[in-house]
Amino acid sequence: xxxxxxxxxxxxxxxxxxxxxxxxxxxxxNPDTVLVIRAGELVTRETxxxxxDEIEVRPVISGGAAR
Amino acid sequence: MKCRRCKAPAVIxxxxxxxxxxxGCFLHVFRGQVERAIRxxxxxxxxxxxxxxxxxxxxxxxxxxxLLDLGYRAxxxxxGLGIGEYSGRSAEVTRGFARDRDARLVEVDxxxxxxxxxxxxxxxxxxxxxxxCGLSKRYVFNKAALDGGYDVVVTGHNLDDEAATLLGNTxxxxxxxxxxxxxxxxSRDGLVKKVKPLHRLSxxxxxxxxxxxxxxxxxxxCPLVAGNTQLRYKxxxxxxxxxxxxxxxxxxxxxxxxxxxxxxxxxxxxLVACERCGQSTTGRFCAFCRAQAQILGRQLATxxxxxxxxxxxxxxxxxxxxxxxxxxxxxxxxxxxxxP
Numbered sequence: 001x002x003x004x005x006x007x008x009x010x011x012x013x014x015x016x017x018x019x020x021x022x023x024x025x026x027x028x029x030n031p032d033t034v035l036v037i038r039a040g041e042l043v044t045r046e047t048x049x050x051x052x053d054e055i056e057v058r059p060v061i062s063g064g065a066a067r
Numbered sequence: 068m069k070c071r072r073c074k075a076p077a078v079i080x081x082x083x084x085x086x087x088x089x090x091g092c093f094l095h096v097f098r099g100q101v102e103r104a105i106r107x108x109x110x111x112x113x114x115x116x117x118x119x120x121x122x123x124x125x126x127x128x129x130x131x132x133x134l135l136d137l138g139y140r141a142x143x144x145x146x147g148l149g150i151g152e153y154s155g156r157s158a159e160v161t162r163g164f165a166r167d168r169d170a171r172l173v174e175v176d177x178x179x180x181x182x183x184x185x186x187x188x189x190x191x192x193x194x195x196x197x198x199x200c201g202l203s204k205r206y207v208f209n210k211a212a213l214d215g216g217y218d219v220v221v222t223g224h225n226l227d228d229e230a231a232t233l234l235g236n237t238x239x240x241x242x243x244x245x246x247x248x249x250x251x252x253x254s255r256d257g258l259v260k261k262v263k264p265l266h267r268l269s270x271x272x273x274x275x276x277x278x279x280x281x282x283x284x285x286x287x288x289c290p291l292v293a294g295n296t297q298l299r300y301k302x303x304x305x306x307x308x309x310x311x312x313x314x315x316x317x318x319x320x321x322x323x324x325x326x327x328x329x330x331x332x333x334x335x336x337x338l339v340a341c342e343r344c345g346q347s348t349t350g351r352f353c354a355f356c357r358a359q360a361q362i363l364g365r366q367l368a369t370x371x372x373x374x375x376x377x378x379x380x381x382x383x384x385x386x387x388x389x390x391x392x393x394x395x396x397x398x399x400x401x402x403x404x405x406x407p
Binding site: 006007030031032033034035037041042043044045046047058059060061062 | 068077078079080082087090124125126227228269270271273274275278279286287288298301305306308309312
């Protein structure tokens, strides 16, 4: 399955047929620091992904000077 | 995973509450947290004229969206920082948000108004890019609010921002900065009241809110911010949070409840008008005017007094920046801490 990563934008292929948290673990991503988006919808860590799914892993951390 | 409130399939998990929510219930809970913060800290009155500092990022646009939804008279303020495509995209989404909601957006361009942009300031000044950016925002937010007759400036600082700042100040025992880290800074002597209604909500929650509301926001990080100190503190807090959910909230909200009174002295620094621009400061010229003069290579002193263009000491600048920038950021080494 395809995973779109951000900052910088890139795409990687990983095995599907498993839970979101397992994919994040393989990618070394802390689940509390990203939104996971599939077909325009948010999915939780316990969602099972299919081999044909495409997901976006979108970071939520911002920093630096005050907004 | 089911929604805690209605048992429908969940779309977002909030581990520190040991809960998950469907879209509708999450939006309800999110707004409730903002309302609770506003009520608990008496941040806003319904007839206040509110100026929301918006950057185009998830936090400030989510905040503006909630305040408009709750019926506040909330206008937006966008400060153009001149950071290439990043600023261009930020302005575009902010204008689009205002247009879609028929909301009023005040725009200030740093370069047009004050003669420098943030990349130039980072190259020419003695302060780090993040420090001069925070200083410029603080200055312009207050000035725009005074000029426009607004009662309060609202910023999108979230729980992660506040916890990281408190961690940084605590690691250095910056006791005066710790004492000032309140979700409400009351108005006084030319300083407009400033509030942070998102301080109970994490970055994950503000991002989820923005996404679920269909808000187009800038996902890309500021290209000048990479590797800064606050991001490292956030990483450290997130590492703890991943094994002990709720630590960030206990740290910051616990500080507000039980820690802040221990640091409050009741002493207030006397404020006077900056001789150049008239905004409140503790010295002859305000930190912004000093930074601007240094960046533009100008003299500040007008006659008989000493020229005050030289950089202030770290402590004085830290005091002036207060909650905006961690003291460690002020004179950060360019490259490692300040970005390009």
